[in-house]
Amino acid sequence: xxxxxxxxxxxxxxxxxxxxxxxxxxxxxxxxxxxxxxxxxxxxxxxxxxxxxxxxxxxxxxxxxxxxxxxxxxxxxxxxxxxxxxxxxxxxxxxxxxxxxxxxxxxxxxxxxxxxxxxxxxxxxxxxxxxxxxxxxxxxxxxxxxxxxxxxxxxxxxxxxxxxxxxxxxxxxxxxxxxxxxxxxxxxxxxxxxxxxxxxxxxxxxxxxxxxxxxxxxxxxxxxxxxxxxxxxxxxxxxxxxxxxxxxxxxxxxxxxxxxxxxxxxxxxxxxxxxxxxxxxxxxxxxxxxxxxxxxxxxxxxxxxxxxxxxxxxxxxxxxxxxxxxxxxxxxxxxxxxx
Amino acid sequence: xxxxxxxxxxxxxxxxxxxxxxxxxxxxxxxxxxxxxxxxxxxxxxxxxxxxxxxxxxxxxxxxxxxxxxxxxxxxxxxxxxxxxxxxxxxxxxxxxxxxxxxxxxxxxxxxxxxxxxxxxxxxxxxxxxxxxxxxxxxxxxxxxxxxxxxxxxxxxxxxxxxxxxxxxxxxxxxxxxxxxxxxxxxxxxxxxxxxxxxxxxxxxxxxxxxxxxxxxxxxxxxxxxxxxxxxxxxxxxxxxxxxxxxxxxxxxxxxxxxxxxxxxxxxxxxxxxxxxxxxxxxxxxxxxxxxxxxxxxxxxxxxxxxxxxxxxxxxxxxxxxxxxxxxxxxxxxxxxxx
DNA sequence: TTGCTATTCTTAAACGTTTTCGCTTGTAGT
DNA sequence: ACTACAAGCGAAAACGTTTAAGAATAGCAA
Numbered sequence: 001x002x003x004x005x006x007x008x009x010x011x012x013x014x015x016x017x018x019x020x021x022x023x024x025x026x027x028x029x030x031x032x033x034x035x036x037x038x039x040x041x042x043x044x045x046x047x048x049x050x051x052x053x054x055x056x057x058x059x060x061x062x063x064x065x066x067x068x069x070x071x072x073x074x075x076x077x078x079x080x081x082x083x084x085x086x087x088x089x090x091x092x093x094x095x096x097x098x099x100x101x102x103x104x105x106x107x108x109x110x111x112x113x114x115x116x117x118x119x120x121x122x123x124x125x126x127x128x129x130x131x132x133x134x135x136x137x138x139x140x141x142x143x144x145x146x147x148x149x150x151x152x153x154x155x156x157x158x159x160x161x162x163x164x165x166x167x168x169x170x171x172x173x174x175x176x177x178x179x180x181x182x183x184x185x186x187x188x189x190x191x192x193x194x195x196x197x198x199x200x201x202x203x204x205x206x207x208x209x210x211x212x213x214x215x216x217x218x219x220x221x222x223x224x225x226x227x228x229x230x231x232x233x234x235x236x237x238x239x240x241x242x243x244x245x246x247x248x249x250x251x252x253x254x255x256x257x258x259x260x261x262x263x264x265x266x267x268x269x270x271x272x273x274x275x276x277x278x279x280x281x282x283x284x285x286x287x288x289x290x291x292x293x294x295x296x297x298x299x300x301x302x303x304x305x306x307x308x309x310x311x312x313x314x315x316x317x318x319x320x321x322x323x324x325x326x327x328x329x330x331x332x333x334x335x336x337x338x339x
Numbered sequence: 340x341x342x343x344x345x346x347x348x349x350x351x352x353x354x355x356x357x358x359x360x361x362x363x364x365x366x367x368x369x370x371x372x373x374x375x376x377x378x379x380x381x382x383x384x385x386x387x388x389x390x391x392x393x394x395x396x397x398x399x400x401x402x403x404x405x406x407x408x409x410x411x412x413x414x415x416x417x418x419x420x421x422x423x424x425x426x427x428x429x430x431x432x433x434x435x436x437x438x439x440x441x442x443x444x445x446x447x448x449x450x451x452x453x454x455x456x457x458x459x460x461x462x463x464x465x466x467x468x469x470x471x472x473x474x475x476x477x478x479x480x481x482x483x484x485x486x487x488x489x490x491x492x493x494x495x496x497x498x499x500x501x502x503x504x505x506x507x508x509x510x511x512x513x514x515x516x517x518x519x520x521x522x523x524x525x526x527x528x529x530x531x532x533x534x535x536x537x538x539x540x541x542x543x544x545x546x547x548x549x550x551x552x553x554x555x556x557x558x559x560x561x562x563x564x565x566x567x568x569x570x571x572x573x574x575x576x577x578x579x580x581x582x583x584x585x586x587x588x589x590x591x592x593x594x595x596x597x598x599x600x601x602x603x604x605x606x607x608x609x610x611x612x613x614x615x616x617x618x619x620x621x622x623x624x625x626x627x628x629x630x631x632x633x634x635x636x637x638x639x640x641x642x643x644x645x646x647x648x649x650x651x652x653x654x655x656x657x658x659x660x661x662x663x664x665x666x667x668x669x670x671x672x673x674x675x676x677x678x
Numbered sequence: 679t680t681g682c683t684a685t686t687c688t689t690a691a692a693c694g695t696t697t698t699c700g701c702t703t704g705t706a707g708t
Numbered sequence: 709a710c711t712a713c714a715a716g717c718g719a720a721a722a723c724g725t726t727t728a729a730g731a732a733t734a735g736c737a738a
Binding site: 101255 | 385388390393398399400403416422423426433435436439440441444448452457458562588592
């Protein structure tokens with residue numbers, strides 16, 4: 001491993017000068033600096049991340065907190081998609097991503113402790129249980145942090161425009177003649193309230209009633225539960241003609257229930273999902289869904305976090321960034337005659 | 340931040356003793372060691388990873404190389420599932436996972452350079468293009484490495500039993516009366532050859548012919564291409580009655596082609612996928628597929644890599660670990676009358 | 679008592695950086 | 709010719725840890 005010292009020896013200068021030259025700091029003459037840099041390249045010099053981190057307290061590492069109920073956060077299609085774009089943006093700025101856990105050696109520690117141990121410069125949070133005490137602790141510790149679909153006080157966050165998303169879905173169904181629209185909402189996460197609010201508002205605005213039985217609960221990404229919820233809706237005396245699902249993945253359960261009831265999509269009943277991820281883009285039938293702009297969400301998160309890292313000092317008090325959504329029409333909403 | 344020095348001061352001992360006590364090294368008396376450890380706990384001491392890495396040349400960080408053609412490795416269902424289990428196993432042993440990239444600061448470097456820069460103890464490789472020169476370089480550099488679905492000379496690797504998987508699929512189709520079985524194979528990756536071999540062998544063993552037109556090529560996870568390949572098969576004078584798809588995801592393309600041809604699954608034509616990931620477990624129709632045991636693959640990979648890291652010295656010459664597969668019957672293979 | 683060994687602890691160097699400060703020049707201003 | 713000042717460079721400390729080697733103490737046999 002070639003170090004600054006080796007380069008210094010070869011160039012006949014001090015280690016200090018080499019460091020300055022390589023980092024393009026003032027205090028070294030133009031030609032010496034160039035000579036040093038040439039030599040460094042020739043010798044295949046690479047800075048030692050550990051030494052740099054030790055000295056500067058900057059690791060250029062970002063912790064990634066992705067964890068859903070089953071502790072399988074990496075399998076969460078939506079968040080992983082966001083992460084992918086976040087990653088690309090961070091890489092471009094020279095940061096590495098580290099999958100956070102709760103061990104140091106053989107010892108179990110908190111996320112915050114792990115953070116400090118590894119000198120993480122910031123954390124990306126996109127798990128489901130935002131209210132876990134350890135996350136509260138992490139957020140309170142003042143470590144730069146950005147979160148998706150939830151806001152921690154004093155930290156930046158990014159959301160899709162959930163209200164508008166649901167509104168678009170409802171409007172579209174209404175335009176195609178649907179009047180009896182039901183909403184299966186997800187687990188109590190930050191975005192759920194907004195989506196429910198969007199549903200309520202959109203329906204009210206269109207002068208549509210929402211019977212109590214049309215608002216049922218499931219959980220995000222829960223196929224079984226969504227299947228049951230859908231079955232319950234279908235069994236109603238006057239069932240809805242269109243159902244909004246918690247998300248595309250969960251809608252698989254809805255589809256199952258509909259098939260089991262002997263109904264066809266969309267001829268007998270229409271459904272609309274949420275997320276619009278490519279995985280389901282080619283499924284049959286192609287679901288009508290609210291597309292979340294994962295690329296923008298990811299890159300915005302990166303931008304905000306970087307900004308936070310640079311200006312660690314001053315407290316942060318901005319509102320969350322809201323990213324526009326888009327309705328993808330698909331094949332699961334039918335035109336029906338107004339009744 | 341509380342350091343060894345702080346603890347030493349509080350306990351009235353030297354930094355060296357504190358270090359030894361905390362790491363349970365000999366050379367410190369029983370009661371002093373206990374006193375030191377108690378104090379460390381009380382003061383909330385956490386070792387500084389950077390300092391440790393600098394001193395010991397061990398970072399307890401593992402690089403993760405997940406990258407398919409579109410540079411979206413994190414979205415690859417199968418590899419991410421394996422990674423998830425690999426991660427859990429590595430965490431248990433005190434290792435962190437780092438998503439590798441090719442930048443240091445603003446500069447673009449090779450994977451090997453990034454490895455050295457970050458002092459990675461080992462690398463997990465599961466991307467598609469195993470033949471990329473940078474990966475060859477990485478493997479040749481002697482850094483502990485484990486790979487999935489490909490073997491680098493001198494390094495451990497883990498595979499599903501691809502030959503047996505395809506064989507099981509063919510046998511199952513045969514048992515249900517299929518005689519004209521086609522195979523759409525994936526891109527030229529390590530496993531492809533084995534699967535093709537498995538197909539050839541199984542067919543031969545059952546005394547079935549494989550017309551040249553029944554062996555067509557697509558790419559893994561490529562819906563469009565698989566759609567075309569399927570369409571081509573369906574257009575043959577004597578089309579197959581059962582088609583083996585490259586993987587479950589790509590089979591969505593096959594399903595599309597079949598539908599467009601006005602055929603039903605499985606009444607008119609049967610299909611079998613590969614992977615058996617939960618994402619498609621609830622799709623309709625539920626595909627018959629070869630389940631890869633991602634948990635075992637991931638944990639085996641972890642075990643092998645750890646072993647490699649411990650015994651870095653001696654060269655490694657073992658054969659790849661082969662993990663058994665299981666046929667998931669699903670609803671996409673019909674019983675047909677023997678013709 | 680003396681000498682020896684084992685135990686407990688400390689000193690100090692080292693890992694590879696960054697960064698402050700001070701020294702030596704050279705140049706320009708008076 | 710003297711002073712000022714800036715520019716270029718080097719010495720050295722520091723970051724927090726590990727670890728080899730040495731010093732001090734105690735125990736024990738002769």
